[in-house]
Amino acid sequence: MVREWGFMGGAFAGTDLSPSAVHALIEIEKGGVTARELGARLRLEKSSVSRMLRKLVASGEVEEAAAETDGRVKLLSLTAAGKARVAAIHAFARAQVVDALGRLGDGEDRLVLDGLRLYSRALGVWAGDDDAIEIVPGYRPGLIARITEMHARYYAREHGLGRRFESLVAGGLAEFCGRPDSPRNAIWTARQGGEIVGSLAIDGEDLGAGIAHLRWFIVDDSVRGSGAGKRLLDTALAFADERGFAETHLSTFAGLDAARHLYESRGFVLDEEHAGRHWGKELVEQSFVRRRK
Known part of the structure; x- marks a missing residue:
């Protein structure tokens, strides 16, 4: 799975971006997120988030705007170029998943879903996140x-x-x-x-x-x-x-x-x-x- 998803080097999710930058764009797409919240979701240090965001802003894929309730808070959003990039990322991911699921027998897709859900929950407990909700x-x-x-x-x-x-x-x-x-x-x-x-x-x-x-x-x-x-x-x-x-x-x-x-x-x-x-x-x-x- 690590090799197929691209973590071993080369293009990740069909892009020239790092895995963290890809995940950052996906989180920003959901709206209403600040740099601080982004760091918490991705579990990255503040300095790492700052460097990554500078690159994404410079590339024209992310922009910052002051929140209506507090001008000191900067909300992140995707530009048109950023939305196009994320659309391509989702298309790449869907193609991978659809191809893999197409090779399964009847009912095996549900087994995969249930297994991933249980495994994710177990990882959360291991990481100390069992009370994260x-x-x-x-x-x-x-x-x-x-x-x-x-x-x-x-x-x-x-x-x-x-x-x-x-x-x-x-x-x-x-x-x-x-x-x-x-x-x-x-x-x-x-x-x-x-x-x-x-x-x-x-x-x-x-x-x-x-x-x-x-x-x-x-x-x-x-x-x-x-x-x-x-x-x-x-x-x-x-x-x-x-x-x-x-x-x-x-x-x-x-x-x-x-x-x-x-x-x-x-x-x-x-x-x-x-x-x-x-x-x-x-x-x-x-x-x-x-x-x-």
């Missing part, structure tokens, strides 16, 4: 896009949901984030190395008085089984109880067995189910309710 309240730049992406990718792959589903997620989340000052609303993200790897929100306004609406609950593939989902759910339910909501509602559909088990372990009960096409595909839609004791 933190639950963070509030909005941050890129939140709407990232949460929408996690939903769209997972539900397209696992359940065949497409454009309508993604549009519903993005539109609803954008509307919710447009009313951030209500004490009855809250959103949390699970973050690892500065990256959003999970989300959940309580909307205390859209279903009527005394009802908390649990929305946009998801965790990224990379942290499934880590306990991040349980921590997000427990945080949200604690908020709902503290705010005095009589009930917490959520909408989902049949077949999400692991999620249903988690909901029921936290006091949710199935209140209603029916066939429908709300998400753009015929599904058995379900409503769960948790009543505060």
